[in-house]
Amino acid sequence: MNFGFTEEQNLLKEQVQRFMKEACPMTRVREITANETPFDQALWQQAAELGWLGLTIPENYGGLGLKWIDLIVVLEAAAEGLCPLPIASHALASTAILHCASQDQKSRWLPAMASGEAVVTIGLYDEANWIAAEAVTAKATVDGDTVTLHGKKPFVNDALAADYMLLAVQGPNGLALAAVGSDQVKVTAQPTIDSTKPMARVDIDGVQITTADLLAISPEQLAFLTDCGGVATTAEMVGAGAAILEMTSGYAKDRIQFGKPIGQYQGVKHRLADMFVDLESYRSLCYFAAWAVDDSPQELAKAVSMAKGYASDAFAQIGIDGVGLHGAIGFTADYDAQLYLKRSKWARPMYGDSDYHMDRIATLGGL
Amino acid sequence: MDFDYTPQEQSFREEVRGFIAEHLPPKEQRDKNFLATWLEKVRAKGWVGFAWPKEFGGSDGGLMEQAILKEEMSLAKAPPLGTSMMGLAWVGPGIMEYGTEEQKQKFIPDILDSKVTWCTGYSEPNHGSDLAAIQCKAELKGDHYVVNGQKIWTTGAPWSQWIILLTRTDFNVTSKHDGITCFLVPMDAPGVEVRPIQNMAGDKHFAEIFFTDVQVPVENRLGAEGEGWKVTVSALANERSSIGEVTQLQAKLDDLKTLVKNSKRQGKPAADDPNVRRTVAKFEVKIAAMKYNGLRYLTKQIKGEPLTSETSVNKLHRASLEIEMDDFAIELSGQAGLQLKGGEEAVDGGTWSKGALNWPNVVIGGGTPNIQRNIIAERILGQPKD
Numbered sequence A: 001m002n003f004g005f006t007e008e009q010n011l012l013k014e015q016v017q018r019f020m021k022e023a024c025p026m027t028r029v030r031e032i033t034a035n036e037t038p039f040d041q042a043l044w045q046q047a048a049e050l051g052w053l054g055l056t057i058p059e060n061y062g063g064l065g066l067k068w069i070d071l072i073v074v075l076e077a078a079a080e081g082l083c084p085l086p087i088a089s090h091a092l093a094s095t096a097i098l099h100c101a102s103q104d105q106k107s108r109w110l111p112a113m114a115s116g117e118a119v120v121t122i123g124l125y126d127e128a129n130w131i132a133a134e135a136v137t138a139k140a141t142v143d144g145d146t147v148t149l150h151g152k153k154p155f156v157n158d159a160l161a162a163d164y165m166l167l168a169v170q171g172p173n174g175l176a177l178a179a180v181g182s183d184q185v186k187v188t189a190q191p192t193i194d195s196t197k198p199m200a201r202v203d204i205d206g207v208q209i210t211t212a213d214l215l216a217i218s219p220e221q222l223a224f225l226t227d228c229g230g231v232a233t234t235a236e237m238v239g240a241g242a243a244i245l246e247m248t249s250g251y252a253k254d255r256i257q258f259g260k261p262i263g264q265y266q267g268v269k270h271r272l273a274d275m276f277v278d279l280e281s282y283r284s285l286c287y288f289a290a291w292a293v294d295d296s297p298q299e300l301a302k303a304v305s306m307a308k309g310y311a312s313d314a315f316a317q318i319g320i321d322g323v324g325l326h327g328a329i330g331f332t333a334d335y336d337a338q339l340y341l342k343r344s345k346w347a348r349p350m351y352g353d354s355d356y357h358m359d360r361i362a363t364l365g366g367l
Numbered sequence B: 001m002d003f004d005y006t007p008q009e010q011s012f013r014e015e016v017r018g019f020i021a022e023h024l025p026p027k028e029q030r031d032k033n034f035l036a037t038w039l040e041k042v043r044a045k046g047w048v049g050f051a052w053p054k055e056f057g058g059s060d061g062g063l064m065e066q067a068i069l070k071e072e073m074s075l076a077k078a079p080p081l082g083t084s085m086m087g088l089a090w091v092g093p094g095i096m097e098y099g100t101e102e103q104k105q106k107f108i109p110d111i112l113d114s115k116v117t118w119c120t121g122y123s124e125p126n127h128g129s130d131l132a133a134i135q136c137k138a139e140l141k142g143d144h145y146v147v148n149g150q151k152i153w154t155t156g157a158p159w160s161q162w163i164i165l166l167t168r169t170d171f172n173v174t175s176k177h178d179g180i181t182c183f184l185v186p187m188d189a190p191g192v193e194v195r196p197i198q199n200m201a202g203d204k205h206f207a208e209i210f211f212t213d214v215q216v217p218v219e220n221r222l223g224a225e226g227e228g229w230k231v232t233v234s235a236l237a238n239e240r241s242s243i244g245e246v247t248q249l250q251a252k253l254d255d256l257k258t259l260v261k262n263s264k265r266q267g268k269p270a271a272d273d274p275n276v277r278r279t280v281a282k283f284e285v286k287i288a289a290m291k292y293n294g295l296r297y298l299t300k301q302i303k304g305e306p307l308t309s310e311t312s313v314n315k316l317h318r319a320s321l322e323i324e325m326d327d328f329a330i331e332l333s334g335q336a337g338l339q340l341k342g343g344e345e346a347v348d349g350g351t352w353s354k355g356a357l358n359w360p361n362v363v364i365g366g367g368t369p370n371i372q373r374n375i376i377a378e379r380i381l382g383q384p385k386d
């Protein structure tokens, strides 16, 4: 039993933090996300060279062959600076391929993903606030070698940056992921309040691919991928939560009102303490869930529901208090606190809100 | 990061389980001598003061093994490993760190052998949260000190033989943390008067203690004169890992789930009510958070990294769980939930209703939630002091 990070993981974390500070500070994040295609190819290439894009891809496919517990080190540290690179989506797509694809498909796709040459994302559900196999409504019909897709994926993360995407569909023999190139489909930006997490609608009506680009998946695999998405999102909530807590705590030490730093007032310092308590707690739950992805999959569902279920509401409150404790300056567009509040709104329903996860915990816990 | 236990840890766990299977009979089969025999056996095993140095009669056990030991004992609902809870938790460690050779010889074996029960004389009527401002006075007169003053809320005072007592030996100090001196005092010393206080749950666990011209020999001083605050802080820092508490809370959660399954709300199964399900799930998540926080902090300790009051995080979780779980059980059970033990309709023998009156043990004792929040904000986040 050892619930701590290794020396290598700590170094990886420092490496990502340095990258964010030097190559992708908040001014750059704001620039990137203001673009029509909110993607920075040069930064992506740097991330690839540092090995982050193939972290969990086996070495024989050009990756580093590490685990999700290593991946979340990157996701957490990158999210401290609200990194807009599609690292989480890309990792989730590679996990899907690793777990569900054929040997041939793996050899075809994974090396280009590890090298960063291809940006890949994944789109699972088509109904708002519904996580279940039935919430995959897009369809695939098969005729010989030809697969025709029907429907649309209303909110796909990072679709604007992607070279191709894995889209969940109902096929003739059950669920499948259809690998489609972005040049084959219509991708329409769907701006949300969080511009650092660009989403888009993907119309696939009539798009044709071949059966070689279809991966059959079981409902269990769909659930597993959803849970991995929950882990990735929660890891980013840990990083972003830590960053806004640090920002707010720092401000509370400096801002003087009534002749004292506001951090001396308990109305302020106790909120900060509560933010810390919540952050610590979903941090611990998140690390356990990330470990479970590779090392204890039978515990994953409950572990993710605990982590994401706790984090969804807690980070939302941290975002609100982070802005609120700053006073009016926190409300200004130029000040970065608001960007974290927006991230908390984005993250809340992603891969299940707290109601969904709490109910699942009750079920898994025998109620 | 690895949540699997090492083979050594696993075999230690097996050893504890085997011991429990052999030596812990079911409740109804325990006779009058059971507790004494049990204490002797765990002592012989080296499990009392497990992590204490061997030279003091401990086992030099590792922190992870200690956590496993506590977890298994707690899972089995075993009696404590010693009757001197405070002796084992902080008086003993305090004496090992600050005591003289004579004090170590005199006090440590009796704590390990459950021969002597200790209580803690810190709080005073006018100084609770603001502990460092205590006024109970000790004056050096030749080869002894004379103590005058009052302590209050002293848990176990009515049945303890010794008290670790915090006094003020110097009233002319610029910092209230200076001028404090710690003593080890027998409760039967002339001039010590104990008056038990009944709490709202009906128990008389704590008491007020009056000290009138109590003579305490110099050799009973723990640490140097004026260094009492340091002794106290290090004693309080001897925080136990929260693993044992987590297993207790888990057992309580299991009982609560059973209650939910057997309960109805407005004539319908309570287990189908979304609010009930979420409330119970939130308890479960908080308990899991305590567990993984605790393991993370334990790993830090084992690696020798300093802990900066992180245990306050779990103390806050525990405080809210202690209040909310019992209250929820009562609410679920309607008026029957209000009956105490012996009531015709009492639910689960009145444990929930009793619990709903007992939370201050955990919530107020050892520092209130406000004080825990101050600790987190000031010592971890670096906010200015109040």
Ligand SMILES: Cc1cc2nc3c(=O)[nH]c(=O)nc-3n(C[C@H](O)[C@H](O)[C@H](O)COP(=O)(O)OP(=O)(O)OC[C@H]3O[C@@H](n4cnc5c(N)ncnc54)[C@H](O)[C@@H]3O)c2cc1C
Pocket: A266, B119, B120, B121, B122, B123, B124, B125, B126, B127, B128, B129, B130, B152, B153, B154, B155, B156, B206, B360, B361, B362, B364, B365, B366, B367, B368, B369, B370, B371, B374, B386
């Ligand atoms: C069951 C039980 C067992 C105990 N056992 C022992 C024992 O064995 N030995 C011993 O020495 N003591 C013991 N205590 C005493 C305990 O340590 C104190 O009760 C506790 O520290 C609070 O002190 P107080 O009761 O004087 O409350 P106060 O300090 O007067 O606090 C009253 C209220 O004011 C709040 N408050 C105080 N200061 C601040 C602040 N700076 N900021 C915000 N809020 C503040 C508190 O949170 C509390 O709500 C026990 C208490 C209980 C309930």
